[in-house]
Every structure is written in C-alpha cells, then in structure tokens.
Amino acid sequence: MSAPLLTTPLTEFHRAQGARMAGFAGYDMPIQYPAGVLKEHLATREGAGIFDVSHMGQIAIRPRSGGVETVLAALERVTPADAQSLKPGRQRYGLFTNRDAGIEDDFMFANMGDHVLLVANAARKDNDEAILKAGLADLCVVEAIPDRALIALQGPKAAEILAGFSPEAAGMKFMDYRVLPLMGAQAWVSRSGYTGEDGYEISLPAALAEAFAEALLDKGAHLAGLGARDSLRLEAGLCLYGSDLDTTTTPVEAALEWAIGKARRPDGVRAGGYPGAGRVAEQMAKGASRRRVGLKPEGRAPIRAGVKIFAEQGEAGIVTSGGFGPTLGGPMAMAYLKPEALERPLFAELRGQRQPVALAELPFVRQGYAR
Numbered sequence: 001m002s003a004p005l006l007t008t009p010l011t012e013f014h015r016a017q018g019a020r021m022a023g024f025a026g027y028d029m030p031i032q033y034p035a036g037v038l039k040e041h042l043a044t045r046e047g048a049g050i051f052d053v054s055h056m057g058q059i060a061i062r063p064r065s066g067g068v069e070t071v072l073a074a075l076e077r078v079t080p081a082d083a084q085s086l087k088p089g090r091q092r093y094g095l096f097t098n099r100d101a102g103i104e105d106d107f108m109f110a111n112m113g114d115h116v117l118l119v120a121n122a123a124r125k126d127n128d129e130a131i132l133k134a135g136l137a138d139l140c141v142v143e144a145i146p147d148r149a150l151i152a153l154q155g156p157k158a159a160e161i162l163a164g165f166s167p168e169a170a171g172m173k174f175m176d177y178r179v180l181p182l183m184g185a186q187a188w189v190s191r192s193g194y195t196g197e198d199g200y201e202i203s204l205p206a207a208l209a210e211a212f213a214e215a216l217l218d219k220g221a222h223l224a225g226l227g228a229r230d231s232l233r234l235e236a237g238l239c240l241y242g243s244d245l246d247t248t249t250t251p252v253e254a255a256l257e258w259a260i261g262k263a264r265r266p267d268g269v270r271a272g273g274y275p276g277a278g279r280v281a282e283q284m285a286k287g288a289s290r291r292r293v294g295l296k297p298e299g300r301a302p303i304r305a306g307v308k309i310f311a312e313q314g315e316a317g318i319v320t321s322g323g324f325g326p327t328l329g330g331p332m333a334m335a336y337l338k339p340e341a342l343e344r345p346l347f348a349e350l351r352g353q354r355q356p357v358a359l360a361e362l363p364f365v366r367q368g369y370a371r
Contacts, residue, residue: 008054009149009206013213017223019212026212027055030225038187040228041326044195048155049224050216057125058203060113061132071116075109078135078252080274082261088113091175091190095251096131101276101283102159104131105252110177110190117188117200117345119150121241149209153197153221156368161219162200170198174369183208183215184335196231196236196367234332235325237362238295243305244292244320244334248275252283253336255292285298287339290317294360295333295346301355302331309335309357312347314343319348325364332364335359
C-alpha cells in the first residue's frame with residue numbers, strides 16, 4: 001500500500017477554499033481552485049497569485065566553526081555554483097550533480113549572514129540533505145528546518161501588497177533576501193519565485209500561514225494552484241525537476257551553463273572540485289549529444305511530455321514539458337533534441353500524425369523580475 005499523503009500547514013485552508021486536491025511529490029496539494037487554472041494564471045500575470053510551496057524543503061547549513069564563508073566554500077564540493085562570491089542578503093540558483101554530471105536536484109540558496117538557507121524540491125529534499133551531510137559534515141551542521149510554511153506571492157502587484165505588511169519589501173531587488181517582521185514574527189523573504197513574474201517567497205512560522213494567506217486575499221491577491229504554477233513556469237522557460245531535469249541530465253544538456261559561475265568553469269580560478277566536473281568540462285568544450293530547447297507547435301493543439309520529435313532523418317528527441325500558454329496564446333513545449341536536428345524541419349508525432357513544430361527562444365513570455 002502507498003504511504004498516506006503528507007500535508008502542509010495550509011492543507012485544510014485549501015480544502016475550505018474549494019481546491020481540487022491531488023498528490024504531488026508525496027503531498028496533498030491544490031491543483032486548482034474553483035476559478036480554474038486559466039483565471040489563476042492570468043490573475044498572477046495581471047495582479048498577484050498566492051501559491052503554497054510549503055512542501056519544499058528548507059535546510060539550514062551552519063559552520064561548525066568560523067563564519068558563513070566556511071559554509072560557502074564547502075558547498076562548492078557538491079555544486080558547480082559559485083557559492084563563495086554570494087554576498088550576505090543575496091540568493092542564487094544552484095545544482096547538485098553526481099559523478100556522471102547528472103543533476104540530483106536544482107535549488108535556491110541564500111547567504112543569511114551567519115549561515116546558508118537552502119530551499120530544495122519537495123521530492124528531492126531528503127536526498128539533498130543526505131548529499132549535504134555526506135559532503136560537508138566535517139565543516140558544517142546540516143539541519144532540516146521544521147514548522148515553517150513557504151508561500152509564494154507572485155505577480156506585478158506583489159510588491160505593493162507585501163509592502164502593506166512590511167514596507168522594506170518594496171525596496172528589495174531580484175534575488176535579495178531579507179528577514180522582515182510579518183504577522184508579529186520574523187519572516188524570511190526572498191524577491192524571487194518560479195513563475196517568471198516579479199514576486200516573493202515568504203517563509204514564516206507554520207502557525208501563521210493560514211492567517212497570512214487570508215490577509216493576502218483581503219489585499220486583493222488570488223489563490224493559485226499547481227496547474228497555474230506549471231503553465232507560468234513553462235511560459236517562463238523554467239525547468240521542472242523530474243520532468244526537464246533528472247539524474248541522467250547534465251547542466252550542459254539542460255542549457256543551464258549559466259548556473260556555473262565564471263570562477264567554477266574549466267578555465268576559472270576555482271574550476272571543478274564538484275561531482276561530474278570532468279564530464280561538464282568536456283561537454284562545455286565539445287558540446288553534448290542533446291540539448292534542451294523551446295518548441296512552438298503549429299496550430300492550437302498542445303504537445304505534452306513524452307511526445308517524440310522527428311526530423312527528416314528520423315527521431316530527433318522527446319518533449320519533457322508541454323501545454324497551452326494562456327499568456328502566449330498558443331501551445332508551447334520544451335524538449336531535448338539531438339544537435340544535428342536543430343537546423344532542420346521538425347515534427348511532433350501527435351495521435352499518429354506528424355505535426356510541424358518550430359524552434360522557439362526561451363522564455364516564451366518575457367520575464368518580469370525586479371532587476
């Protein structure tokens with residue numbers, strides 16, 4: 001028998017709001033609310049959406065001795081990210097790689113001044129904690145943080161709404177991280193998110209989560225579920241772990257070289273030193289056997305994960321994420337294709353028919369971050 005689904009501090013709140021719930025990464029999560037995915041998506045693009053992301057892992061990494069610099073240097077044992085240049089009050093995207101350069105997870109990590117806070121994908125957080133403990137235990141204490149909710153407030157009106165609770169939030173820039181007073185407690189707030197819109201991710205004590213969500217609704221924000229979160233992140237050209245990234249996919253194949261800081265690249269001052277560095281260096285020099293790209297199908301029918309892509313000479317790759325973009329106004333997909341197919345006419349095999357598709361630049365919809 002399968003294990004019962006886990007809950008977040010907002011699970012009962014979602015049910016009370018009429019959410020359609022389903023299992024995701026082992027958690028009982030809201031897929032959509034009565035308004036529907038389309039309206040939730042557009043409400044986020046035009047105003048502000050509230051997303052429960054409390055299922056994600058929040059992990060503290062503290063030095064056994066010394067300062068946060070010890071933690072940042074140790075992190076470079078397990079990730080190709082340039083951790084050592086991360087300033088206090090700033091956040092960065094990172095990847096855990098294995099010895100074959102496959103991606104074990106993608107994550108966000110913030111320099112909190114005296115420690116590092118890492119946010120991991122829900123389905124991978126136990127694995128990530130194990131990676132950190134195995135690689136950093138001699139220098140760092142790694143602890144999962146209990147009893148915290150994580151709420152993403154996303155959209156062009158997010159800053160105005162959150163500033164009504166904590167005025168300092170309005171002055172934050174993209175990827176800033178601050179500890180702010182909120183609902184009578186300390187909230188850990190980043191100006192970031194995974195929708196392509198401006199917004200914030202707010203960690204606060206679990207006991208305050210429902211009251212905060214209600215207060216956001218009172219300020220004009222709208223509830224949004226995982227359905228809208230998926231269409232928003234796909235329009236933004238962002239990867240979903242388990243769909244577009246996995247343990248057999250390298251950063252180069254995933255077109256994530258930008259996440260490997262200059263200092264960590266093969267010709268950098270702190271080159272290598274992380275699992276799979278040799279393979280990453282080889283692929284950066286010679287190219288990889290496949291590459292993540294954006295696709296726009298002709299017509300209105302979406303192509304979804306698992307659909308095969310063909311070029312004139314035969315099978316060229318496979319779709320890993322796909323759907324209809326409400327803001328884009330048409331279907332969109334991301335796929336891994338052989339490099340030799342990128343200059344040729346492409347077709348998706350859809351219900352036994354070959355449908356023309358065109359390469360598209362990512363993101364599909366211009367990102368609205370507060371740069």
